[in-house]
Amino acid sequence: MTVATAYPARRSAGARWLRWRLAERRETGFAIALFVVLLAMNVLLNPARFALGAWGATIGLAAPLIAASIAATPAILGGRGGIDVSVGPLMGFVNALIVQTLIADAGISSPWAVVPAALAVGAVAGALNGFLAVFVRIQPIVATLGTYLIFTGLTLTIAPAPTGTVPPWIQSLSGQLSIVPLLALAGVWLGIKQLPYYDQLMAVGSDDRAAYTAGVPVAWVRFLSYCLTGVFAGTAGLMLTALIGSADPNVGASFTLLAISAVALGGVSLGGGRGGVLAAVIGASDIFLLQSALTYFNVSTFVLQIAYGLILVGSISLNGLSAMIERWRGR
Amino acid sequence: MISRLGPTGRRVAAAIVLAAVLELVGAILIDGFMSEFSVRSMLVLASLLGVASIGQTLVVLIGGIDLSTPFVIGFANVVAAQLYGEGMNFAFVCLVVGAAALAIGAINGALSSTLAIHPLIVTLGVGTAVQGAVLLWTAGFPAGSAPEAVTKFVSIGGHAGPLPVPWLIPSFLILLALMTLVLERTPFGRQLYAMGSNPQAAPYALISPRAIWTATYALSGLFAATAGVLLLGFTGSAYGDVGQPYLFQTIAAVVIGGTTLVGGRGGLIGTAAGALVLTEINTLLIGLGLSPAMVEAALGMLILALVSIYGREPHVRASI
Numbered sequence: 342m343t344v345a346t347a348y349p350a351r352r353s354a355g356a357r358w359l360r361w362r363l364a365e366r367r368e369t370g371f372a373i374a375l376f377v378v379l380l381a382m383n384v385l386l387n388p389a390r391f392a393l394g395a396w397g398a399t400i401g402l403a404a405p406l407i408a409a410s411i412a413a414t415p416a417i418l419g420g421r422g423g424i425d426v427s428v429g430p431l432m433g434f435v436n437a438l439i440v441q442t443l444i445a446d447a448g449i450s451s452p453w454a455v456v457p458a459a460l461a462v463g464a465v466a467g468a469l470n471g472f473l474a475v476f477v478r479i480q481p482i483v484a485t486l487g488t489y490l491i492f493t494g495l496t497l498t499i500a501p502a503p504t505g506t507v508p509p510w511i512q513s514l515s516g517q518l519s520i521v522p523l524l525a526l527a528g529v530w531l532g533i534k535q536l537p538y539y540d541q542l543m544a545v546g547s548d549d550r551a552a553y554t555a556g557v558p559v560a561w562v563r564f565l566s567y568c569l570t571g572v573f574a575g576t577a578g579l580m581l582t583a584l585i586g587s588a589d590p591n592v593g594a595s596f597t598l599l600a601i602s603a604v605a606l607g608g609v610s611l612g613g614g615r616g617g618v619l620a621a622v623i624g625a626s627d628i629f630l631l632q633s634a635l636t637y638f639n640v641s642t643f644v645l646q647i648a649y650g651l652i653l654v655g656s657i658s659l660n661g662l663s664a665m666i667e668r669w670r671g672r
Numbered sequence: 673m674i675s676r677l678g679p680t681g682r683r684v685a686a687a688i689v690l691a692a693v694l695e696l697v698g699a700i701l702i703d704g705f706m707s708e709f710s711v712r713s714m715l716v717l718a719s720l721l722g723v724a725s726i727g728q729t730l731v732v733l734i735g736g737i738d739l740s741t742p743f744v745i746g747f748a749n750v751v752a753a754q755l756y757g758e759g760m761n762f763a764f765v766c767l768v769v770g771a772a773a774l775a776i777g778a779i780n781g782a783l784s785s786t787l788a789i790h791p792l793i794v795t796l797g798v799g800t801a802v803q804g805a806v807l808l809w810t811a812g813f814p815a816g817s818a819p820e821a822v823t824k825f826v827s828i829g830g831h832a833g834p835l836p837v838p839w840l841i842p843s844f845l846i847l848l849a850l851m852t853l854v855l856e857r858t859p860f861g862r863q864l865y866a867m868g869s870n871p872q873a874a875p876y877a878l879i880s881p882r883a884i885w886t887a888t889y890a891l892s893g894l895f896a897a898t899a900g901v902l903l904l905g906f907t908g909s910a911y912g913d914v915g916q917p918y919l920f921q922t923i924a925a926v927v928i929g930g931t932t933l934v935g936g937r938g939g940l941i942g943t944a945a946g947a948l949v950l951t952e953i954n955t956l957l958i959g960l961g962l963s964p965a966m967v968e969a970a971l972g973m974l975i976l977a978l979v980s981i982y983g984r985e986p987h988v989r990a991s992i
Contacts, residue, residue, distance in 0.1 A: 494969025
């Protein structure tokens with residue numbers, strides 16, 4: 342008797358879980374479909390760029406955006422308006438620090454110094470964002486907007502104009518070895534997913550009040566998510582440096598909005614608690630492939646901009662539409 | 673007295689006091705900060721920012737955010753100049769630009785509320801597409817200029833009758849009073865606050881979320897377009913990226929003015945004070961002789977310092 346009553350309850354919970362997982366796949370599903378279509382289009386249109394031997398360079402071209410979208414994800418997953426708009430300027434700041442301060446001024450160009458430096462700067466910047474957003478409790482978009490301005494200003498002070506060169510090992514990170522930093526980021530994220538921290542982050546993102554009453558240290562979980570975002574953004578700054586091969590104070594900031602668009606396009610909920618790094622990567626790849634295909638058609642950048650805006654709104658709308666249909670059916 | 677204001681009133685009061693204090697600090701630190709020209713130019717710049725920030729405040733009050741503001745400003749700026757340059761009557765130009773801006777805003781609001789998509793992405797995508805369309809139309813080189821009336825209306829050296837300020841300043845104050853009245857005393861205004869404080873409960877009070885979101889975002893588009901046309905008069909020639917600084921500045925003005933980004937709390941008077949505070953800080957930093965790069969960094973730090981004093985969010989435990 343007790344088993345009979347307990348069983349349906351358990352099954353319905355299981356069914357709900359399954360539907361939730363599927364719902365999540367559906368949101369990313371559009372991004373995956375778009376990815377397949379765009380990739381096929383690109384390979385057909387531009388076989389040279391997507392030939393087997395050219396994959397290193399192609400991935401290197403896409404890497405800063407992909408890494409930026411990975412970086413934007415943890416803070417967003419934390420929920421309650423969690424977002425880091427300083428990701429782009431932080432990438433630019435790391436770029437200027439590496440090329441100007443470290444390599445040109447101090448003459449340090451060993452990977453064993455440069456990589457830890459980039460990660461450390463990212464971690465400190467992320468901790469600053471986390472401190473402001475979580476402990477000072479400034480609304481995240483405003484807190485990170487403040488640091489956005491600070492990083493932009495500091496970058497322009499270090500390197501007022503494009504300048505400098507990078508050693509060969511950094512250049513190779515946008516060539517044959519371009520997949521290495523991305524694999525490292527993926528590895529770190531997969532590692533985090535095994536930790537209890539990941540579950541806590543998703544719990545805080547879905548319902549911070551429930552998580553708080555359940556004893557989850559909500560503030561620290563969110564703080565760490567900003568630190569992760571910072572470290573990832575530091576890595577993204579390194580990849581940006583590899584791609585442009587110099588210090589450029591003007592390229593970083595543009596990555597913020599692209600990264601947040603990529604994250605949303607991939608199906609990560611900006612409300613927190615749903616989605617993950619893989620979804621963000623697919624969203625970023627979509628944007629990259631779209632840009633790549635449109636550039637091949639040799640359309641003006643203006644048309645590219647229109648198409649980019651419309652596809653962003655269109656695919657997000659499709660996601661929203663199918664979610665709405667599902668809610669109707671559920672009733 | 674202060675305790676009677678409530679938390680939102682205190683934030684607004686803090687912003688107004690801050691504007692006065694900054695004026696004083698500037699007067700002490702910088703020679704000529706209180707000169708007639710300097711005060712006039714600060715008032716004009718703050719009013720231009722204020723017009724765009726009114727729209728941002730409205731959408732923030734319903735719990736949204738509008739990232740299309742800079743793109744709509746650029747759109748209005750370029751399209752108005754282009755159409756006027758082609759010989760169209762300026763009143764008709766304003767009508768066309770205003771209607772288009774209302775439509776762009778309405779799309780933003782209707783899409784985000786109907787499909788339950790985050791407005792951040794919708795407004796960003798729509799804004800990007802609008803900017804692309806404008807650039808495509810003008811091939812990246814917008815032509816045309818503002819009619820003299822608009823230039824005079826915003827000119828720093830202008831006079832509004834006996835007043836030593838251009839007509840922009842009294843007009844902005846009247847607009848501010850009118851919109852405050854709309855927010856405080858009309859059903860639409862009250863519904864807007866109700867929508868923002870509790871989106872789940874609003875439908876039970878017979879408030880249609882879709883109608884409110886569409887109308888509010890349409891208004892935000894209209895105010896952004898107004899700022900764009902005024903900026904055309906201020907700078908003299910069309911420039912598609914003229915609105916870019918306004919993306920974050922409008923949000924900063926709203927937050928410094930005491931409106932919280934979660935919606936339902938705040939108002940326009942605070943936002944106007946916030947716009948003034950931002951303009952004063954900028955003038956102060958430039959007056960201190962900082963490089964443009966350091967001005968930007970210092971502005972970021974000051975915004976953080978100000979908001980951490982009086983713009984803090986409640987702890988999670990306070991929301992249980």
